[in-house]
Amino acid sequence: MPILDHMAHRRAALHKEAQHWLLRLTSGTANAHDARAFEHWCGQSPAHMEAFAETRRMWENLGPAAHAWMAGERTRAAAQSNRTATWPRMSRRAFLGAAVTASAALVVMHPPLQMWPSLSDMAADYRTATGEQREVDLGQGIVVQMNTQTTINLRKSEGRMSGIDLLSGEIQVKATGVADGPISVYAGGGRIDVGMMGKCNVRCDDSGVQVTGLDGATTLHYQGQIAVLKAAQRADYNNGSVGQVVPADVEATMAWRRRVLIFDGQTLTEVVREINRYRPGRIILANDGLATRKVQARFSLNQLADVAALIKDAYGAKVTSLPGGIVILS
Template sequence: MRIPDHMAHRRAALHKEAQRWLLRLTSGTATPHDARAFEHWCGQSPAHVEAFAETRRMWESLGPAAQAFMAGERTRAAAQSNRDTTMRMSRRAFLGAAVTAAVAVAVVHPPLQLWPSLSDMAADYRTATGEQREVDLGQGVMVQMNTQTTINLRKAQGRVTGIELLSGEIQVKSTAAADGPVSVFAGGGRVDVGVMGKCNVRCEDAGVQVTGLDGATTLRYQGQTAVLKTAQRADYGNGRVGEVTLADIEVTMAWRRRVLIFDGQPLADVVREINRYRPGKIILANDGLAERKVQARFSLNQLADVAALIQDAYGAKVTSLPGGIVILS
């Protein structure tokens, strides 16, 4: 059955709007204003919601083909550079370049983190959302990887000489069989875990957090050095190393027990942390709600119901959308 022209045009228009929304919400940096506007857009009709869901599925399908696509684009770009640069770009070529740019952005910075980025896909080890795993590197070194974590290994003559933490969180344990300190490279610095030592390293956009769990841990960053003993923590980034402070080992180790513990953090920080563990995205669209302090302990098995728990505790309005996207307002 043929779809009437006016319906086909309307469907196409909705998908274009959905694509713009998906790009605007890239990587979870949407503002509360964006979230409220997005909620309003989705609330106009079921067709709007379905258009967004279909668009999200389309972008997801681009992820596995990303490397082949970009390799082809690099080849074509090199060929194009040898042609007459004064040739006027046709409208079709312009649109093609725009599509290429949009795909490249979506591959490097996946909208709402709905699929692994290009660097994640090429890494030696990575964990998906909600996944945790243990990696035995041999040489007396064990690595526990938390959710959304990506690492590469530095090797020389077939032996591991260091761990590059690109993003996420790991716990590194060095046993008596280790040849010497284990080096973790993260955020432009280096963390050395001594023999029979253990530490937790978390790498985020804002910087790197290092917590000593056992033995001695030394961090080096831009000519600055800090030595951590058991239950001590220091952060580094933006050109400086923070003060060494006492650490709450129970909170630091909680993810190993598949538990999240919050002790007076703003709800915005709580939601940001929860989003690392659950599919989709929770978006806070209420500034007052975002500032509320939270005292809570969540099992990772509870996270599917966390929006309902926040609704009960703070009276938030919950709007659920396809793909695990939830707006709290």
């Protein structure tokens, strides 16, 4: 095989392997075995790392294309439902092409390692990017502070806002003195009613919904259960039940408003998971011995670029930096 043809073949093979890694590392739940295997793959040569970086950039640019693809699929689905004739058999090439397109759309809808917004995020009324925080005045006396990686939609009735859907992330909701009445936040299958002049913090993630009362009265409704929170009280709900109302650490809960993260006895696994919400790329903890270590720390969000080095100094972890902002701690 000519040298140039061999190089082109090898480059194509590396990009195919990189695409498989993007799919394998989906959702940010890669385990220690995956992290070590990925580290080994990237460490084989600079060409491996460059292939992964190029593949990631390619997927990032799929957003507009995926929107168009999904619109086309909806049109084709509608046309199919009206047909009565037997469909012709799909060729192998057409089948493979459809599979590749579907895989591309899947990666856009469920981004590997959450390294870019999903389609649902991009279509939301309001969203914040990784590390971004913003204030949104929704009118009608309602002000929402949005933390990093947060997505919300607005419910409207007769042209007026009737509620907020928190799809993911964390918000602080405040009903000012000019609010028309209580405002409802819908999250994780439940409803949180924020009373007049009330304020609360709501976080919705894979572990469930955590609600902290900050001012006034906040009422939770979840699968027939009700809990009322006063200021500095917290309750969580998930998996069909509402937890007990307990005193809240308001300083830790609201530290994000001061662009600070406070950890008081959390495991290093929990710390890394939280830090990943605020920094581009992903930190992957691949050392089972470090995963359960308890952490007492306070980080400014401006420090997060150096957080891997801080963990290395504190716990002796080996730090490996890879393309796409991925850092492996082993």
